[in-house]
Amino acid sequence: MLIMGSFNYIHYHGLMFPKESHNEKSLEYFEKFNLNDDDLIAITYPKSGTTWMQEILPPLLRGGDLTAVKTIPNWDRVPWMEETRAPLVMDKIPSPRAMVSHMPYQLMPPSFFTSKAKVIYVTRNPKDVLVSSFHFHKMASFLDEPGTFEEFTDKFLAGKVLFGKWTDHVKSWRNPDLGERILYVTYEEMIQDLRGVLKRMLNFLGRQLSTEALDSVVNHCSFKNMKTNNMSNYSLVPEEIMDSKKSSFLRKGISGDWKNHFSPELDDKFTAAIQEELKDSNIKFPWDDE
Template identity: 40%
Template structure:
């Protein structure tokens, strides 16, 4: 499948046609979840790959063999991707699933099951920088003309995958209706060991201290950056132009400060405060 220039419209957002078709998107919207499923939910560039790695290692009790021999997109396949049927291991328990879809698409099906949802959020200023760089290397995403233009599209919610503000607010508004665990990229960065212990408690996955340490080691940024099952170097240059950057780029908090001008920062803060004025979101990032 190619469809590099195709854009799909679904549920009020646009998505890259290389990865999605109307058939695959409707299949995701009507997917029958199991009570034992664990669903990783993120807006793009929020720490998805990191959480896929952590959960893989958590269920293997820190044994890195699976994480080093099977690509992350096969271990925790994307619900809405065209490859999902081929990647899903139906006999596995629990099944790790991944999605970027907005809440209103999946919540009705999730409410019928007892599937556990892990929502990973990130400072949107860091997201827009990471997403911008990813657009420059991903041939299935529109080439951004400039960071300024991309930032404006992000704030308007017209980038592919839709509005960050709508995505995070939509999912977190359903915390009482879904079995949802909320964690941030910044939480993982600040104290990975503690985050792993909290996730293990939520999932009922008992871990010994040495297993937590092994998970930390294998899911550290340097380890993931070198792991071909995680760093997306297995993906053809026809799809990801590796000459224009690395998928695992920096893995830090606050990289936006090296990209935003003072005027861009002030604009972002203004829009953020307006759109999030009624939010109960627990912030783990400074606006300044």
């Protein structure tokens, strides 16, 4: 099941996980995890809006109450199912529980497939995912140095990065067996119309908020406000683990920053590789025509 990898990573079913937040015990816990029918999982490929979802979900599930978001670190209020904190905090979360995961569909625990737990899958333009991941590797001491941007792009396209290929992850979660259990949103939609996306999420969850409560959640969950929330901006993490002098964890929160990093040649190469991977999937994204 588990093979020890490089100094910084372990390998699990062929995927790279950082040792800083994953170990054999946490992955065994994940495999045996018992999901409840009213659980909600936000699934993301890394650097696609996970922290944002950890900010959004508690107030949506608690009638707009922002207490947890202001007083509990995001990794404890909406924990990763597969990380080392999960066994310590998961049983303390009130029902309905919100959690996050970077896992592909086929590696979810058996209880996921027999439960009615719902999924919100957030996708982000892979070019911006790449840029965000590149900067994260620069500031996180527990990850390998990314090398040049071009070198890191090659690793990304080959799937030699955390959680494997972006295209494999996206395709795995387009499984028709999920039916109405899954809601698809994009990071770009959240930037353009956060209120509209939150209303879609509430409808998906069968919940309602008053206009005033929704206004409050939308305001609090803006990137500008989230960046100043010490329970969410990773400022609680020691500098020797995540060095904000090299790059802030919540960096820009925009779409299209890739245009500041890609040469025309690299853009063509990257686009062709992603299109080739997705050519038989019929998956379309709003950024495909950019």
